[in-house]
Amino acid sequence: MTQAELWKPLYRAGAIAALLAALLFRRNIGAELSLFTGIEAIPTTVAGWYALLQANPFVGLSLLAVFDLLNYLLVGVVFLTLSVALWQVNKNLTAIALSSGLLGVTLNLASNISLTMFSLSQRYAVATSAAQKADLLTAGQAVLAGSDPLAAIPGTGGLVSLLLVALAGLFFSLVLLPFHRTTAILGLLASGYDLAYCLVFPLTPITPVYLLLAAAGLFWMLWHLLVARILWQYVKD
Numbered sequence: 001m002t003q004a005e006l007w008k009p010l011y012r013a014g015a016i017a018a019l020l021a022a023l024l025f026r027r028n029i030g031a032e033l034s035l036f037t038g039i040e041a042i043p044t045t046v047a048g049w050y051a052l053l054q055a056n057p058f059v060g061l062s063l064l065a066v067f068d069l070l071n072y073l074l075v076g077v078v079f080l081t082l083s084v085a086l087w088q089v090n091k092n093l094t095a096i097a098l099s100s101g102l103l104g105v106t107l108n109l110a111s112n113i114s115l116t117m118f119s120l121s122q123r124y125a126v127a128t129s130a131a132q133k134a135d136l137l138t139a140g141q142a143v144l145a146g147s148d149p150l151a152a153i154p155g156t157g158g159l160v161s162l163l164l165v166a167l168a169g170l171f172f173s174l175v176l177l178p179f180h181r182t183t184a185i186l187g188l189l190a191s192g193y194d195l196a197y198c199l200v201f202p203l204t205p206i207t208p209v210y211l212l213l214a215a216a217g218l219f220w221m222l223w224h225l226l227v228a229r230i231l232w233q234y235v236k237d
Contacts, residue, residue, distance in 0.1 A: 007084055007234070008234070008235050010080075010081055010084060011081060011084075011085065011231050011232070011234040011235045012231075012232075012235050013077060013081065014077055014078055014080070014081025014082065014085075014231045015081075015228045015229075015231035015232040015234075015235060016228075017074040017075075017077035017078050017081070018074075018078045018081075018224045018225070018227045018228035018231060019224070019225065019228040020074050021071060021074040021075055021078060021224045022220075022221045022222075022224035022225045022228065024067065024070065024071055024074070025071060025217065025220060025221050025224065042063065046137050046140035046141050046144060047137060049064075049117060049121065049140065049144070050117075050120070050121040050124045050125070050136075050140065053117060053118050053121035053122075054121055054122075054125050057118065060117075060118070060121075061114050061115075061118060064112075064113060064114035064117055064118075065112060065113075065114055066112070066114035066115065068108060068112055068114075069109060069112055069114070069115075072105045072108045072109060072161075072165075073105070073109070075101070075105060075165065076101070076102060076105040078224070078227060078231075079097070079098055079101035079102065079105070079168055079172070080098065080102070081231055082094075082097075082098075082172050082227065082231070083095075083097065083098040085230075085231065085234055086172070086175045086176070089175055089179075090175045093171045093172075093174060093175050094171075094172075094175055096171050097167075097168045097169075097170075097171035097172045097175070098168070100164045100165075100167045100168040100171070101164065101165055101167075101168030101169075101172075103164050104160075104161045104162070104163070104164030104165035104167075104168060105161070105165065107157055107160060107161040107164065108157070108158065108161035108165075110157065111147075111156075111157025111158055111161065113143050113144070113147055116143050117140060117143055117144075120136055120139055120140050120143070121140075123136055124136040124137070124140075159198060159201070159202075162194055162197070162198055163194075163195065163198040165194075166190075166191040166194035166195045166198065166216075167191070167195070169187050169190060169191035169194075169220075169223070170187070170188065170191035170192070170195070172187065173185075173186075173187030173188045173191065173223075174188075176230075180226070180230055182226065183223060183226040183227060183230060186219050186222050186223040186226065187219075187223045189215075189216075189219045190216045190219035190220040190223050191216075192216075193212045193213070193215045193216035193219065194212070194213070194216040196212050197209060197210075197212040197213050197216065200212070
């Protein structure tokens with residue numbers, strides 16, 4: 001078996017991950033779901049979040065960005081596969097892209113609060129004393145502190161993660177540019193809009209800035225589709 005054949009299972013996994021990432025990618029999926037599930041008001045208190053997570057876990061977890069866990073895991077697989085495919089093209093840029101991407105993915109997974117809030121809500125539901133409930137409310141407040149669940153990119157961890165993943169997309173696209181021009185340009189546009197958001201939002205957190213995220217999201221979905229096609233070609237070769 002040749003070395004190229006040994007890598008084919010990874011290329012296949014990467015192509016599937018890229019396709020799923022494109023199909024599942026949403027930066028406002030929680031808000032979208034809330035429109036169709038009869039949620040009259042988004043919780044503004046810890047007790048409200050606990051009540052929603054107990055009554056409708058799917059919607060509550062969606063609003064708390066649980067789908068980001070899956071999306072970023074898929075993106076991690078895509079980055080790993082791209083690094084194998086592009087390693088011989090440009091080792092330096094590929095290594096930087098992979099390091100930045102995996103660090104960004106890890107940071108996002110670590111800073112995601114959805115499963116922590118769900119666990120606290122379950123403990124709150126079975127708490128038998130006022131003291132226990134008060135402690136769990138305090139814990140939930142600490143988890144929510146500094147992280148707006150309804151923001152497209154909630155919290156400092158989410159913002160830094162976005163920055164690192166955007167840099168990874170930028171460097172991977174630069175490596176792709178001589179061979180897959182359309183894919184590379186889409187990646188440069190996607191990462192460019194995300195990087196612009198990361199630079200502008202801390203200075204001017206106003207609604208029009210979110211248009212940068214919306215534009216980046218569209219280009220990322222297209223980029224993932226084209227990357228899936230590229231990686232699948234490695235499977236066929």
